[in-house]
Amino acid sequence: GENVEQHPSTLSVQEGDSAVIKCTYSDSASNYFPWYKQELGKRPQLIIDIRSNVGEKKDQRIAVTLNKTAKHFSLHITETQPEDSAVYFCAASMAGGFKTIFGAGTRLFVKA
């Protein structure tokens, strides 16, 4: 069935370093790939998304890349700050569909 695999499950970086989280999806019909950030005890919030007609998208310190052929997409956070510490979820869906498949999440720790 449809599946999204996310790695690593835990990531610890020093403040100022970069962090990269990778996801692989199984449904080749997927064409919308959002990323959500969930701080401890809070709701997930959409931080960036990418559609299948582009290969990369940036928003300040975060960027997402998509390789449709390999069915891979990644989140890149540069110049990490302690407030970036959270759980990050990748997801995949068809833009016209009603179900989104989430990855299992990556817990990012940014050490000051």
Place this chain on the structure above:
Amino acid sequence: DGGITQSPKYLFRKEGQNVTLSCEQNLNHDAMYWYRQDPGQGLRLIYYSQIVNDFQKGDIAEGYSVSREKKESFPLTVTSAQKNPTAFYLCASRTPNYGYTFGSGTRLTVV
């Protein structure tokens, strides 16, 4: 706050009791969702609704029920058939751009 309101924030259920979690949105979104999140785990889909008076089972629907009588409201009932209901429950609606807006969640505990 965010257009989706979940209540209560904390809920305690006794063995054999049904409880209902509220989810209300003022975003005029058609599609709404219920997810369950266990500690340190990802999001598992319980039920979703594409439109009023319509809903479909997700991956873990057993022991849960929903209704969608109004566009704004998508309540979730956790029945006594759900043997392990302790979890964090998140309601969401889908934006026109296909991303999700989540509510602040309800933390359900069996006592």
